Amino acid sequence: MAAEPLRRSVLKSGTFRFALLFAAIFAVGSLLVLITVQQQIENYATAATEGSLRNEARILAAEYEALGISGLTDAIARHSHTGKDPQFRYRLVDDAGRLITGDLPAAARLDGPGTLEVREVDVAVRGEARETFRTLGTPLPHGLRLVVGTDTFDVRALMERLRTFTLACGLGITLFALIGGYFVGSLFVRRLHGVNTSVNRIMSGALDQRLPAIGMGPEFDELSHNLNHMLDRMQSLMEGLRQVSTDIAHDLRTPLTRLRQQLEALRGQKSVDAYDAGIDAALEQTDEILAIFRALLRIGSLEGGAGRSRLTTVDLSEIVERVGAAYEPVVEDAGKHLRVTIEPGLHVLGDGELLAQMFTNLVENALVHTPPGTALTMAVARSADAIVGEVADGGPGIPEDERQKVLVRFYRLDASRSTPGSGLGLSLVHAIATLHGADLTLADNDPGLRVRIRFPDAALTK
Numbered sequence: 001m002a003a004e005p006l007r008r009s010v011l012k013s014g015t016f017r018f019a020l021l022f023a024a025i026f027a028v029g030s031l032l033v034l035i036t037v038q039q040q041i042e043n044y045a046t047a048a049t050e051g052s053l054r055n056e057a058r059i060l061a062a063e064y065e066a067l068g069i070s071g072l073t074d075a076i077a078r079h080s081h082t083g084k085d086p087q088f089r090y091r092l093v094d095d096a097g098r099l100i101t102g103d104l105p106a107a108a109r110l111d112g113p114g115t116l117e118v119r120e121v122d123v124a125v126r127g128e129a130r131e132t133f134r135t136l137g138t139p140l141p142h143g144l145r146l147v148v149g150t151d152t153f154d155v156r157a158l159m160e161r162l163r164t165f166t167l168a169c170g171l172g173i174t175l176f177a178l179i180g181g182y183f184v185g186s187l188f189v190r191r192l193h194g195v196n197t198s199v200n201r202i203m204s205g206a207l208d209q210r211l212p213a214i215g216m217g218p219e220f221d222e223l224s225h226n227l228n229h230m231l232d233r234m235q236s237l238m239e240g241l242r243q244v245s246t247d248i249a250h251d252l253r254t255p256l257t258r259l260r261q262q263l264e265a266l267r268g269q270k271s272v273d274a275y276d277a278g279i280d281a282a283l284e285q286t287d288e289i290l291a292i293f294r295a296l297l298r299i300g301s302l303e304g305g306a307g308r309s310r311l312t313t314v315d316l317s318e319i320v321e322r323v324g325a326a327y328e329p330v331v332e333d334a335g336k337h338l339r340v341t342i343e344p345g346l347h348v349l350g351d352g353e354l355l356a357q358m359f360t361n362l363v364e365n366a367l368v369h370t371p372p373g374t375a376l377t378m379a380v381a382r383s384a385d386a387i388v389g390e391v392a393d394g395g396p397g398i399p400e401d402e403r404q405k406v407l408v409r410f411y412r413l414d415a416s417r418s419t420p421g422s423g424l425g426l427s428l429v430h431a432i433a434t435l436h437g438a439d440l441t442l443a444d445n446d447p448g449l450r451v452r453i454r455f456p457d458a459a460l461t462k
Contacts, residue, residue, distance in 0.1 A: 019181020027174040034166040041162060045155040046134075050113060053136040056088050056148045064140055072146075073101045088150050089118075089133070095143025102147070110137040110145040118151075132156070188214075195224070207235045259285040311436070314352040316455075317344050320380045320389060323359045327367070335372035338363075341379040346387050348455045350436045358432040362391035362451050365426060370395030370448070385456065392450040403442040 056079075064072040076090045080103070091104035099106070108116050116133045135149040191214045201209045210228045214220035259282055266278040324340035331338040348355075359378070366376050370393050380389040398406060407430040429451075433440040439454040 023177030057138040091147040343381040366393040394448040
């Protein structure tokens with residue numbers, strides 16, 4: 001299936017859609033902040049205008065109180081001619097409403113604050129322009145009314161600039177968020193494209209292919225790591241399945257062929273004793289085959305994690321002591337020696353029956369593959385951060401390059417092919433150790449083999 005173009009993938013990706021939503025939220029939030037700032041500035045400008053009107057009215061009222069009507073008119077005249085565009089304009093009327101001085105229109109409100117439309121000559125447009133004035137009417141003694149007004153041109157110009165700035169900032173923030181969203185989306189899609197490419201290769205049969213790190217954060221890298229760990233586990237299981245199929249076909253061929261030969265030999269037997277001996281041999285071969293299948297089923301069950309939910313607190317010291325006591329006379333009968341060293345009271349989280357089976361297999365492996373007179377040792381003790389169990393012998397040992405191979409089902413050393421066994425003992429030990437979260441190590445005992453099982457903190461009971 002052809003890959004979708006990157007640009008189209010980015011625009012349709014969930015990351016870009018999330019970026020769009022984030023851009024919208026960010027833009028709306030920013031606009032709300034800017035509008036709030038604009039309202040605050042406008043309110044401040046309005047309050048400042050009204051304050052200047054009140055201050056001007058107080059000054060003129062003081063002039064009237066000190067100098068009378070003539071002083072007031074002179075002050076209004078002076079304030080009206082402070083420049084080409086004076087800050088204030090005035091209207092002073094008597095108690096009958098007749099104009100005394102000033103040039104504000106008669107529509108100006110005589111009491112309190114108000115607004116007023118005033119026609120003014122606009123040089124820029126060579127004509128008249130309408131201007132909005134804010135006014136304040138103040139009563140004076142003897143029935144006089146003073147109205148002070150000022151234009152709102154500067155305030156309106158400031159508000160217009162703020163509105164333009166707010167709109168530009170909103171558009172700029174939205175555009176910046178969209179560009180950032182597209183950049184992040186393209187980066188994420190590009191990383192996911194690499195992951196999907198690896199997944200397609202895995203589905204096509206390249207089981208050794210692994211997912212690249214996404215690199216968008218530690219949580220994504222942890223996801224890639226866990227998926228790769230899962231793929232390692234799946235590859236190991238599939239390789240184990242293929243190996244088991246091959247090993248079963250190879251290693252069971254000999255006992256099945258031997259069983260068939262024994263059954264064919266029974267056809268010509270006329271003696272009852274010979275016939276019974278042949279039946280016993282055939283049954284023995286059948287039991288050996290069934291034991292191999294049981295071991296295979298148990299190993300497969302353990303590697304699949306079956307029984308992990310049944311783990312409870314068990315006394316590992318007692319289990320090792322019990323296995324040592326059971327095998328001590330068997331080892332002596334074989335002309336060998338067994339020494340058991342146990343630190344009492346060591347508990348782990350595990351399955352007592354499986355742990356006993358594990359140490360039993362190790363002792364039997366040492367018993368079968370060592371010559372007479374060999375010393376065998378079993379030990380369990382606590383280290384700094386773990387509980388360690390060991391089974392060691394003074395036999396020929398296992399070459400270092402083959403120590404991991406003997407943990408594979410049916411694998412047997414050339415020197416061991418003449419001894420009885422199926423090559424499943426150490427495989428079962430490895431499966432049991434893995435189920436319990438323990439580390440299995442095969443090392444040189446100088447001479448011989450030392451098998452160490454280390455139960456880390458995670459496997460210890462509190």
